[in-house]
Amino acid sequence: MLADTLRQIRYLYGQYREADQRLRAADDWLQGARLRYRNPLPIGGDGQNWLLQYLNDYLLALRFRTDSATDAAALLASYNAQLARLEEVKGTLLNYFDIDLAYDPCRQLQRIPDLGISPESIQPAGSPPESVPAPAPTPAVPLDASIAPLGQSMR
Numbered sequence: 098m099l100a101d102t103l104r105q106i107r108y109l110y111g112q113y114r115e116a117d118q119r120l121r122a123a124d125d126w127l128q129g130a131r132l133r134y135r136n137p138l139p140i141g142g143d144g145q146n147w148l149l150q151y152l153n154d155y156l157l158a159l160r161f162r163t164d165s166a167t168d169a170a171a172l173l174a175s176y177n178a179q180l181a182r183l184e185e186v187k188g189t190l191l192n193y194f195d196i197d198l199a200y201d202p203c204r205q206l207q208r209i210p211d212l213g214i215s216p217e218s219i220q221p222a223g224s225p226p227e228s229v230p231a232p233a234p235t236p237a238v239p240l241d242a243s244i245a246p247l248g249q250s251m252r
Contacts, residue, residue, distance in 0.1 A: 102183045109176040116169040123162040130158035 134151040184190040 130155040
């Protein structure tokens with residue numbers, strides 16, 4: 098999926114460069130056609146009206162310029178959409194546009210402070226503890242005396 102997106106981005110970039118070159122050529126043609134239309138040759142004795150031909154050329158140049166600009170804009174939009182698709186495929190779309198979600202549980206986690214415990218000091222599960230606590234000492238008072246009623250004294 099990532100390779101397809103990258104291939105599509107390269108293809109669209111190449112298409113956009115060609116469309117941009119066509120747009121520059123259309124600008125040159127439009128500038129020349131406009132210049133010829135504004136400064137036509139005088140009508141000669143042969144009856145040709147150069148103004149009509151220059152107007153037709155100017156109209157064709159204007160249409161070509163408009164089509165070239167539309168194509169370049171559409172290719173640029175497709176290229177930008179593919180860049181966003183690439184970020185989506187990589188999983189970094191929100192970071193790319195610096196978007197933070199409100200109440201995002203991933204961003205609300207806090208760092209646990211360093212407790213000075215190294216990974217070597219942690220014992221694997223199921224292993225016995227290193228030191229076993231000593232048993233509690235036996236009471237000095239006999240058990241039956243400890244449950245005697247309050248009013249009676251112990252013997």
